[in-house]
Amino acid sequence: xxxxxxxxxxxxxxxxxxxxxxxxxxxxxxxxxxxxxxxxxxxxxxxxxxxxxxxxxxxxxxxxxxxxxxxxxxxxxxxxxxxxxxxxxxxxxxxxxxxxxxxxxxxxxxxxxxxxxxxxxxxxxxxxxxxxxxxxxxxxxxxxxxxxxxxxxxxxxxxxxxxxxxxxxxxxxxxxxxxxxxxxxxxxxxxxxxxxxxxxxxxxxxxxxxxxxxxxxxxxxxxxxxxxxxxxxxxxxxxxxxxxxxxxxxxxxxxxxxxxxxxxxxxxxxxxxxxxxxxxxxxxxxxxxxxxxxxxxxxxxxxxxxxxxxxxxxxxxxxxxxxxxxxxxxxxxxxxxxxxxxxxxxxxxxxxxxxxxxxxxxxxxxxxxxxxxxxxxxxxxxxxxxxxxxxxxxxxxxxxxxxxxxxxxxxxxxxxxxxxxxxxxxxxxxxxxxxxxxxxxxxxxxxxxxxxxxxxxxxxxxxxxxxxxxxxxxxxxxxxxxxxxxxxxxxxxxx
Amino acid sequence: xxxxxxxxxxxxxxxxxxxxxxxxxxxxxxxxxxxxxxxxxxxxxxxxxxxxxxxxxxxxxxxxxxxxxxxxxxxxxxxxxxxxxxxxxxxxxxxxxxxxxxxxxxxxxxxxxxxxxxxxxxxxxxxxxxxxxxxxxxxxxxxxxxxxxxxxxxxxxxxxxxxxxxxxxxxxxxxxxxxxxxxxxxxxxxxxxxxxxxxxxxxxxxxxxxxxxxxxxxxxxxxxxxxxxxxxxxxxxxxxxxxxxxxxxxxxxx
Numbered sequence: 250x251x252x253x254x255x256x257x258x259x260x261x262x263x264x265x266x267x268x269x270x271x272x273x274x275x276x277x278x279x280x281x282x283x284x285x286x287x288x289x290x291x292x293x294x295x296x297x298x299x300x301x302x303x304x305x306x307x308x309x310x311x312x313x314x315x316x317x318x319x320x321x322x323x324x325x326x327x328x329x330x331x332x333x334x335x336x337x338x339x340x341x342x343x344x345x346x347x348x349x350x351x352x353x354x355x356x357x358x359x360x361x362x363x364x365x366x367x368x369x370x371x372x373x374x375x376x377x378x379x380x381x382x383x384x385x386x387x388x389x390x391x392x393x394x395x396x397x398x399x400x401x402x403x404x405x406x407x408x409x410x411x412x413x414x415x416x417x418x419x420x421x422x423x424x425x426x427x428x429x430x431x432x433x434x435x436x437x438x439x440x441x442x443x444x445x446x447x448x449x450x451x452x453x454x455x456x457x458x459x460x461x462x463x464x465x466x467x468x469x470x471x472x473x474x475x476x477x478x479x480x481x482x483x484x485x486x487x488x489x490x491x492x493x494x495x496x497x498x499x500x501x502x503x504x505x506x507x508x509x510x511x512x513x514x515x516x517x518x519x520x521x522x523x524x525x526x527x528x529x530x531x532x533x534x535x536x537x538x539x540x541x542x543x544x545x546x547x548x549x550x551x552x553x554x555x556x557x558x559x560x561x562x563x564x565x566x567x568x569x570x571x572x573x574x575x576x577x578x579x580x581x582x583x584x585x586x587x588x589x590x591x592x593x594x595x596x597x598x599x600x601x602x603x604x605x606x607x608x609x610x611x612x613x614x615x616x617x618x619x620x621x622x623x624x625x626x627x628x629x630x631x632x633x634x635x636x637x638x639x640x641x642x643x644x645x646x647x648x649x650x651x652x653x654x655x656x657x658x659x660x661x662x663x664x665x666x667x668x669x670x671x672x673x674x675x676x677x678x679x680x681x682x683x684x685x686x687x688x689x690x691x692x693x694x695x696x697x698x699x700x701x702x703x704x705x706x707x708x709x710x711x712x713x714x715x716x717x718x719x720x721x722x723x724x725x726x727x728x729x730x731x732x733x734x735x736x737x738x739x740x741x742x743x744x
Numbered sequence: 745x746x747x748x749x750x751x752x753x754x755x756x757x758x759x760x761x762x763x764x765x766x767x768x769x770x771x772x773x774x775x776x777x778x779x780x781x782x783x784x785x786x787x788x789x790x791x792x793x794x795x796x797x798x799x800x801x802x803x804x805x806x807x808x809x810x811x812x813x814x815x816x817x818x819x820x821x822x823x824x825x826x827x828x829x830x831x832x833x834x835x836x837x838x839x840x841x842x843x844x845x846x847x848x849x850x851x852x853x854x855x856x857x858x859x860x861x862x863x864x865x866x867x868x869x870x871x872x873x874x875x876x877x878x879x880x881x882x883x884x885x886x887x888x889x890x891x892x893x894x895x896x897x898x899x900x901x902x903x904x905x906x907x908x909x910x911x912x913x914x915x916x917x918x919x920x921x922x923x924x925x926x927x928x929x930x931x932x933x934x935x936x937x938x939x940x941x942x943x944x945x946x947x948x949x950x951x952x953x954x955x956x957x958x959x960x961x962x963x964x965x966x967x968x969x970x971x972x973x974x975x976x977x978x979x980x981x982x983x984x985x986x987x988x989x990x991x992x993x994x995x996x997x998x
Contacts, residue, residue: 700847
C-alpha cells in the first residue's frame with residue numbers, strides 16, 4: 250500500500266498543522282463513575298456542554314428506562330447484562346488498552362493484513378495505546394480516511410450545497426431547532442429497552458440535514474467525519490432529507506473493530522419528507538469474539554426510517570458480518586402516500602455468532618410499496634434468524650410488498666431460521682413472500698475446486714454469487730470491500 | 745514416446761461404500777495421446793474420472809495413480825487442477841449469481857497463483873477468453889450469464905471446453921462429453937477438443953458411443969467392464985464394439 254503509506258508520511262510531516270484542520274488528539278482523562286444514574290446522565294450532558302432541554306430529554310428517557318424490561322423474544326442467548334457494571338462515559342482505558350500490536354490476537358492481525366490495512370491503521374483499529382499514553386496512529390488514521398485535502402474540499406463542497414453534516418453533539422448546539430424537531434420523532438424515547446437506554450446516554454453520532462431540492466453532491470461516509478473514533482457504544486444518528494432532496498449515507502467499516510465496550514446500543518433515525526430519498530448503507534464488522542464466542546460485541550441496534558412525505562423513499566442496505574450478537578431490524582414507516590421502503594441485507598454468521606435481524610415495513614399510506622431481499626448465511630456453529638414484519642394499515646389502500654428471504658447453510662452445525670410476520674388490515678394490499686433454504690452442495694464445491702479453487706475460495710465464490718442481488722445495491726467501492734469481507738468472514742467454515 | 749507415461753494407473757481398486765467399483769485397473773497414457781475408454785453403464789467409467797479428479801466419496805482400496813511421476817491421489821482436487829488435470833463434467837454444475845467471466849478468471853488466477861505464476865492482466869485475460877469463446881461459437885452475452893444457469897445442454901458442454909481451452913491443462917478427462925448433444929453441438933465440441941490436441945497434452949475420453957470417436961479420433965481404445973480394462977486396441981476396436989455390443993466383451997472380463 251505505498252500510496253496510503255505516502256499519505257500517512259505526508260500528514261506526519263504537517264503534524265504541526267493538525268489543530269488548524271480540527272484534528273483532535275487531546276485524550277480525555279475523566280470518566281463518569283460506573284453504573285447508570287441521573288448523576289451519570291448529568292455528567293455526560295455537562296461534558297458535552299448540552300443545553301438544558303437536551304438534559305431533560307435524556308433524563309426523561311432514563312426515568313422511562315427504569316420501568317422497562319429487557320426484551321427476550323429474539324433467538325439470541327447471552328449472559329445477563331449488569332447495567333450498573335458498565336461505564337457510560339469513559340475515556341480510553343490506558344491500563345487495559347494493548348500497548349502494541351504484539352498484544353493483539355494474531356487472528357485479527359491476519360485479517361487486517363488480508364484487507365490490506367497499513368500498520369498504523371491496524372494499531373488504531375485494534376485500540377492500541379502506547380506507553381506514553383498517546384494514541385499514536387490517530388492522526389494517521391484521520392489522514393488515511395480524512396486526508397487533509399479530502400476533508401477540506403469535502404467540507405467546502407457540502408457547505409456550498411447547504412448540506413449540514415456534523416457530529417450530533419455539535420448539531421445540538423448549532424442547530425437546536427432541527428434537532429428538537431426531529432430527534433425521537435421516528436424512534437420515540439419510549440420505543441424499546443435499548444433505544445430508551447440510548448436516548449438517556451447516547452455518546453455521539455452523525456447529524457445530516459439536506460435542504461429542499463438538494464441532491465447531496467457526494468456519498469456521506471463516517472470515514473470522513475473527524476473524530477468518529479470516539480462515538481463509542483451508544484451511537485445516535487439523525488438524518489433528515491427535506492422535500493425533494495437526496496442523500497446516500499455509508500456507515501461502518503470493513504475492518505474488524507475492537508472495542509472495550511461489549512454492549513452497543515445505537516439508534517439511527519431517518520426522516521424523508523415529500524419526494525425525498527435516503528439511501529443508508531452499512532457494513533458492520535465488530536469483533537465477533539474468539540472461537541468459543543467469548544468477548545464479542547453485543548450489538549442491539551434500533552434503526553428506523555420514516556417516509557413522512559408523499560413519494561418519499563428510504564432504502565436500507567446492510568452487510569452484517571461481525572458481533573457476537575446482532576439484534577437489528579432497520580425498518581421503514583411508509584406514512585406518505587406512494588412512498589417506498591427497501592431493505593437489502595446480507596447477514597453472515599460463523600463460529601458462535603448469533604444473528605437476529607430483519608426489517609419492518611409498516612404500510613400506512615396509500616399505494617405504498619416495499620421490497621425486502623434478505624440473504625442469510627450461516628456457518629460454523631452459528632445461528633442466523635431473519636425476523637420481519639410487513640403490515641398494512643386500514644388506510645393503506647393498494648399497499649404492495651415483495652419479500653425474498655434466502656438462507657444458505659455451510660456445514661451441519663449451524664442454523665438458519667426465518668420468522669416472517671405478515672399483517673394486513675386492508676383487503677387491497679398485495680404481499681408476496683418467497684423463501685428458500687439451501688446448503689452449499691459438495692458437488693458445486695468440487696466443480697469449483699476441479700477448476701483450481703481451494704475449498705475456501707470455492708465457498709467464497711458460491712456465497713458471493715448467492716448475495717449478488719444485495720451487493721449490487723451497495724455503492725461501488727463499498728461493494729468491492731464487502732465482497733472481500735465476505736470471503737474473510739467465511740474462512741475456516743469448510744474442511 | 746519417452747519412457748515415463750504422463751498418467752500411469754496401476755492396479756487401482758476403488759469402493760463406494762461397500763460396493764467395489766474399480767477392480768485392479770491398469771492404464772498408461774503417454775503425452776500427446778488420446779485414449780478412449782468405452783464401456784456399458786456401471787462399468788466404472790465415471791468413477792475413474794472422479795477418482796482422477798479427486799472427488800470425495802470414493803475409497804481407494806488398492807493401487808496407485810502417478811501423474812508425471814507424482815502420487816496424484818495424495819493431492820487435493822485444486823492441487824491436481826493446478827498440476828494440469830482437467831475434468832470435463834458429464835453434468836456441469838450451475839453456480840447462481842456468479843458470472844461465467846468471473847468464474848473463468850477466478851479459476852485461471854487460482855491455478856496460476858498455485859503454480860507461482862503472475863495473475864493475468866485484465867486485457868490479456870479478456871483477449872484469451874474472447875479468442876477461445878469465438879472459436880467455440882460462444883457469445884459474449886453467455887459469458888455474462890451466471891455459470892451454466894439456464895444454459896442448454898450444448899452450451900454447458902461448450903462452456904466446459906471453453907474452460908479447458910483457457911486453463912490449458914496437461915491431462916483432459918472428458919466424462920461422457922457427448923451425452924445430451926445433437927450432431928451439430930457434438931461437432932462444435934469435438935472440434936474444440938481437437939484444436940487442443942498437442943504433443944504435450946493427453947486426453948482420456950470416456951464415452952458410451954462410437955459417434956464421438958468419429959470426431960475425436962483416439963490413438964488407443966480401451967474397453968472397461970466390471971471395473972477393469974478388458975480389451976485394448978486401436979481406433980478400430982471402437983467400431984468392433986459398435987458392431988458386436990458390450991456383451992461380447994463382458995464375457996471376456998468374467
